[in-house]
Amino acid sequence: MRVGVVGAGLMGSAAARHLAKAGCDVTLIGPDEPEDKRSHQGVHGSHYDEGRITRHNALKPFWVEVSAASIARYPEIEAESGIAFFTEAGALMAGSDARMGQVDLAAQLCGVESHALGPDGLRDTFPFFDFPPDFSGAYERRQAGHISPRRLVAAQQKAAAEHGAKRLIAEVRGVEGGRVITDDGLLAFDQVLVAAGGWTDAVLGRPPQLDVYARTVALFEIDAEQAARLASMPSLVYEAPEDPYLLPPIRYPDGRIYVKLGGDPEDVRLDGPEAVGQWFRAGGNADVRDRLEAMIRALMPTLAIRGVTMDACVTSWTHDRLPEIRRLDDGLSVCTGGNGAGAKCSDELGRRGAALILEN
Numbered sequence: 001m002r003v004g005v006v007g008a009g010l011m012g013s014a015a016a017r018h019l020a021k022a023g024c025d026v027t028l029i030g031p032d033e034p035e036d037k038r039s040h041q042g043v044h045g046s047h048y049d050e051g052r053i054t055r056h057n058a059l060k061p062f063w064v065e066v067s068a069a070s071i072a073r074y075p076e077i078e079a080e081s082g083i084a085f086f087t088e089a090g091a092l093m094a095g096s097d098a099r100m101g102q103v104d105l106a107a108q109l110c111g112v113e114s115h116a117l118g119p120d121g122l123r124d125t126f127p128f129f130d131f132p133p134d135f136s137g138a139y140e141r142r143q144a145g146h147i148s149p150r151r152l153v154a155a156q157q158k159a160a161a162e163h164g165a166k167r168l169i170a171e172v173r174g175v176e177g178g179r180v181i182t183d184d185g186l187l188a189f190d191q192v193l194v195a196a197g198g199w200t201d202a203v204l205g206r207p208p209q210l211d212v213y214a215r216t217v218a219l220f221e222i223d224a225e226q227a228a229r230l231a232s233m234p235s236l237v238y239e240a241p242e243d244p245y246l247l248p249p250i251r252y253p254d255g256r257i258y259v260k261l262g263g264d265p266e267d268v269r270l271d272g273p274e275a276v277g278q279w280f281r282a283g284g285n286a287d288v289r290d291r292l293e294a295m296i297r298a299l300m301p302t303l304a305i306r307g308v309t310m311d312a313c314v315t316s317w318t319h320d321r322l323p324e325i326r327r328l329d330d331g332l333s334v335c336t337g338g339n340g341a342g343a344k345c346s347d348e349l350g351r352r353g354a355a356l357i358l359e360n
């Protein structure tokens with residue numbers, strides 16, 4: 001079976017690996033990360049970064065299940081590709097008893113190995129965090145931490161190629177059943193899977209079904225000595241109106257070490273591909289960056305920050321807050337809707353997209 005996968009990001013690259021492994025004749029179609037995002041006029045992806053939190057714990061059992069399935073295959077992907085992308089730094093969720101009760105229920109239902117920490121336990125284990133006094137935590141020491149989304153994409157693509165998948169670096173203008181339209185012409189497949197992240201509605205040429213939200217992250221540069229002092233720092237999400245997420249020290253391609261904090265005070269919807277492109281080129285919102293700086297100074301009062309930069313990204317949300325992985329017609333299926341949580345579990349989401357194709 002000839003399968004075209006549109007979108008060489010996290011889900012598309014995962015789907016391509018699974019399809020090629022299953023013996024399909026796969027072509028993965030999509031551009032690489034642009035060299036200069038600020039001037040790039042084409043499509044962008046939500047994986048142009050070095051840090052994404054990975055863990056089993058979640059507020060909803062669905063995300064626990066797909067994350068567990070993916071994390072269990074990280075060693076397989078690393079072995080097939082020879083590319084390491086996972087750092088077992090541990091992961092912490094912290095919040096009020098009501099919030100942590102929800103996490104605990106999902107963990108019990110799905111058998112997650114996680115340690116409950118009361119307010120004193122949180123303070124003793126992570127003295128560098130200053131949480132509100134009523135916060136408790138759920139801490140995963142093993143099989144949790146962070147992944148490099150860039151390196152995961154590279155690993156999936158290398159492994160897919162090892163299994164025989166072809167790669168076409170091109171932007172897709174549209175799809176019609178099993179046909180894919182690019183600037184270079186029309187390609188015919190038995191099945192097409194569209195996994196184009198924030199551009200999925202545009203590629204499918206359908207009225208907007210995903211809410212694509214602008215996201216700003218702030219990167220706080222620290223020195224190597226400080227990074228060594230924070231060696232036990234896990235990745236963290238904690239309860240606050242901005243839904244903040246914090247990555248421990250990571251060395252970026254510019255050679256510098258950053259702690260990264262994200263979390264937006266409001267969901268700003270980007271209407272259409274032009275608005276999404278403009279947002280990536282804008283590089284983030286300075287007001288959100290300043291708010292994030294105030295937040296990290298409150299959460300980690302002893303952190304010595306050398307400099308602050310920001311970056312832009314988008315998250316794609318479905319109305320039921322679950323990924324959209326379904327067949328649209330005989331030759332066309334879709335795999336999208338990371339809902340802000342689709343990196344850690346992208347291998348399983350891509351596998352589910354591949355499974356849809358194999359059922360045809």
Ligand SMILES: Cc1cc2nc3c(=O)[nH]c(=O)nc-3n(C[C@H](O)[C@H](O)[C@H](O)COP(=O)(O)OP(=O)(O)OC[C@H]3O[C@@H](n4cnc5c(N)ncnc54)[C@H](O)[C@@H]3O)c2cc1C
Pocket residue numbers: 006007008009010011012029030031043044045046047051052053054149170171172173195196197198199200203215216217245262313314315335336337338339340341342343344345346
């Ligand atoms: C700031 C931020 C922080 C996040 N933090 C986390 C986290 O800590 N943990 C976590 O699990 N998740 C996190 N996420 C979510 C995660 O990154 C996304 O859910 C994930 O990237 C979605 O994968 P995807 O394959 O759907 O989209 P993408 O990774 O964006 O891939 C889509 C691909 O489609 C391609 N494409 C688009 N249009 C076309 C076209 N016309 N033709 C060809 N190709 C096209 C793009 O080039 C891109 O490569 C975060 C997201 C953001 C923005």
